[in-house]
Every structure is written in structure tokens, then in C-alpha cells.
Ligand SMILES: O=C(O)COP(=O)(O)O
């Protein structure tokens with residue numbers, strides 16, 4: 001392989017590196033039951049992920065009878081503690097995710113996870129699925145002033161990893177908008193979570209599996 005034209009590659013977490021919906025849905029349904037609400041199926045929860053855990057809960061409440069601030073504040077800590085206890089019961093890396101990270105690393109590319117998920121939970125999840133040691137840094141949604149779709153987390157990534165040409169890989173409109181705002185080329189994964197067709201995300205490249213990532217980066 002030719003050396004990739006990037007010295008930094010960032011990855012979104014939920015729906016990009018790791019298929020987390022089973023455990024996220026479990027945690028959402030745990031608190032919906034506490035609120036006397038009907039459960040949501042995994043396909044529905046898949047469309048609610050991307051804007052952070054609080055946003056996911058807000059959307060889940062809106063879908064099951066209405067969200068109000070008080071209920072949201074009451075249920076959020078419960079959701080987070082349940083999710084932390086079950087963070088990798090069923091969550092698994094998408095096929096080829098670890099291999100792609102290793103291949104990029106072998107080329108000397110510095111790697112980051114940039115997620116709207118809380119940083120502590122993100123590291124816990126990455127550790128549980130054996131990906132934490134493969135990345136140089138993790139930036140959680142609570143660890144920057146503004147989360148994706150703002151450019152702030154991606155600007156922080158480039159700064160933290162010492163500068164250089166960077167690209168970002170994600171699954172949602174939040175990722176594509178953040179990359180655009182930070183003026184970074186963006187690769188979208190077609191297997192992730194989103195509220196619209198993958199072709200409508202506005203990515204610079206679209207991949208159907210991690211086997212396609214390195215060739216896609218070379219063409220950007
Ligand atoms: O937890 C979320 O809602 C989003 O997380 P992500 O930024 O890794 O997709």
C-alpha cells in the first residue's frame with residue numbers, strides 16, 4: 001500500500017467503530033419502563049443516536065409521550081448508570097474496524113476517537129471491545145466546549161495529535177457537518193446510524209465496509 005496521504009485520522013464511535021445500539025436500546029428501555037413508557041425497538045433507537053446520550057433520551061421521550069426537562073433530568077443519571085453497567089454486553093466493533101486501525105497505525109498515522117458520547121464511557125467501551133490501545137486519543141462530547149456538529153472536537157483532535165493533514169470517518173450528519181466546519185475531508189460509513197440515506201450525508205467518500213477505508217483515504 002502507498003502511504004496514506006493523512007497523518008491523522010479521526011473516527012466517530014457509535015455506529016462507526018462499534019455497533020452499540022443493542023446496549024443503548026437496553027438502557028433507553030430501562031428508563032422508559034421506569035417512566036411508565038412503552039419500549040422502543042432497536043431500529044427506532046438507531047435513528048436517535050449521534051447527538052449524545054442526553055439528546056437520545058430526549059428524542060426517546062418525545063417519541064413515547066413527550067419530553068419535559070424535569071423528567072429528562074431525573075432519568076438521565078439512571079440511564080447513564082445502567083448503560084455503564086451494560087456497556088459491552090452486546091456492543092461489538094463493526095467487522096474490520098480493529099484491522100483498519102492497525103493498518104493505519106502501521107503506516108504511522110495517528111488515530112483519534114471523536115465522539116459525542118461521554119468521554120469516560122467511551123474509554124470504558126473501547127477498552128471492553130479491545131480498541132482503546134489502538135488509538136492515540138479519545139475526545140468525548142463532555143470534554144470540549146461544543147460537541148459535533150461544531151468543529152471544536154475536530155480542531156482539538158488535530159491540535160492534540162500535533163497537527164498535519166487530517167480526515168474524519170463517521171456515520172451521521174453530526175460527523176459530516178463537524179468535518180465540514182473544521183475543513184477536513186469526511187468519509188461516511190454506510191452501515192452506521194443516521195436519519196437519512198447514506199448518499200444524502202454529503203460525505204467526500206462513502207464506504208460499505210472497513211476493507212474499503214484505506215483505498216478511500218488514498219483517493220481523497
Ligand atoms: O452517543 C451518541 O449519541 C453519539 O456518539 P457518536 O458521536 O460516537 O456517534
Ligand SMILES: [Mg+2]
Pocket residue numbers: 012013014015016049050170171172192193
Ligand atoms: Mg455515530
